[in-house]
Amino acid sequence: MRGILFDLDGVLYNSEEPIAGAAETVLWAQSQHIPHLFVTNTTSRGRAALVDKLRGFGIHAERHQILTPCNAAAEWLKARNDGKTALFIDPKARVEFDGVPCISNELETGVRSVVLGDMGDGWDYGTLNHAFRLLQANPEATLIALGMTRFWRAQDGIRLDAGPFVAALEFATGRKALVLGKPADSFFQAAVERLGLPACEIVMVGDDIETDIDGSQKAGLKSVLLCTGKFRLSDLKRGINPDAVLKSIADLPAWWERKISDS
Numbered sequence: 001m002r003g004i005l006f007d008l009d010g011v012l013y014n015s016e017e018p019i020a021g022a023a024e025t026v027l028w029a030q031s032q033h034i035p036h037l038f039v040t041n042t043t044s045r046g047r048a049a050l051v052d053k054l055r056g057f058g059i060h061a062e063r064h065q066i067l068t069p070c071n072a073a074a075e076w077l078k079a080r081n082d083g084k085t086a087l088f089i090d091p092k093a094r095v096e097f098d099g100v101p102c103i104s105n106e107l108e109t110g111v112r113s114v115v116l117g118d119m120g121d122g123w124d125y126g127t128l129n130h131a132f133r134l135l136q137a138n139p140e141a142t143l144i145a146l147g148m149t150r151f152w153r154a155q156d157g158i159r160l161d162a163g164p165f166v167a168a169l170e171f172a173t174g175r176k177a178l179v180l181g182k183p184a185d186s187f188f189q190a191a192v193e194r195l196g197l198p199a200c201e202i203v204m205v206g207d208d209i210e211t212d213i214d215g216s217q218k219a220g221l222k223s224v225l226l227c228t229g230k231f232r233l234s235d236l237k238r239g240i241n242p243d244a245v246l247k248s249i250a251d252l253p254a255w256w257e258r259k260i261s262d263s
């Protein structure tokens with residue numbers, strides 16, 4: 001084990017509340033010079049805002065150490081560079097798509113890709129139907145999903161994430177989305193490439209049994225499930241077996257050091 005991928009929500013903080021031990025664990029990884037990245041499906045804000053949010057919890061992170069689906073999708077679109085994009089994302093995340101040619105909001109055709117993220121209360125029938133019309137009018141357009149997370153845990157309770165809206169459009173159009181967020185293999189490979197370590201030497205630390213644990217295991221990484229955030233006991237009965245289950249992020253350094261000294 002040489003590198004770590006930290007999920008954010010449910011691991012380092014719960015929505016707007018820091019999780020005890022998070023700042024100390026990140027500081028431990030930094031002081032031990034353990035290569036690490038922050039890998040999140042958050043599409044409701046850009047990386048600069050995430051750096052600020054983490055700083056508010058006493059956690060130091062650089063923008064380039066954060067991998068988000070917006071970041072991965074913008075890189076994918078710039079590399080393909082073959083037409084305009086329609087963005088269905090939170091306005092705060094648009095900054096990540098600077099330099100990507102986009103159509104204006106009212107148009108219903110003329111796109112090569114339709115990008116869907118978590119819009120929270122920004123979703124309504126008209127908005128989802130607009131995305132549907134764009135896809136129907138442009139059969140060649142790629143539907144890009146910024147993650148397939150089903151839900152997340154906000155201060156007022158669980159809330160739908162991007163996945164259910166992507167699923168609705170997949171059902172309506174009969175097309176399959178290209179997923180550029182967890183649990184997609186391509187997203188974990190992008191993280192592996194950035195760390196420059198073999199996948200099997202990297203540990204994904206997360207609270208989501210599907211997107212964090214199952215996704216990273218399928219991409220060849222090790223995984224640690226934390227009993228914080230959206231974790232529920234029933235997650236352990238789903239036939240997905242993380243390399244370790246820890247009470248919280250606070251327990252990671254002791255577990256890591258034990259594993260290293262055992263090997």
Ligand SMILES: [Mg+2]
Nearest residue numbers: 007009010207
């Ligand atoms: Mg999480």
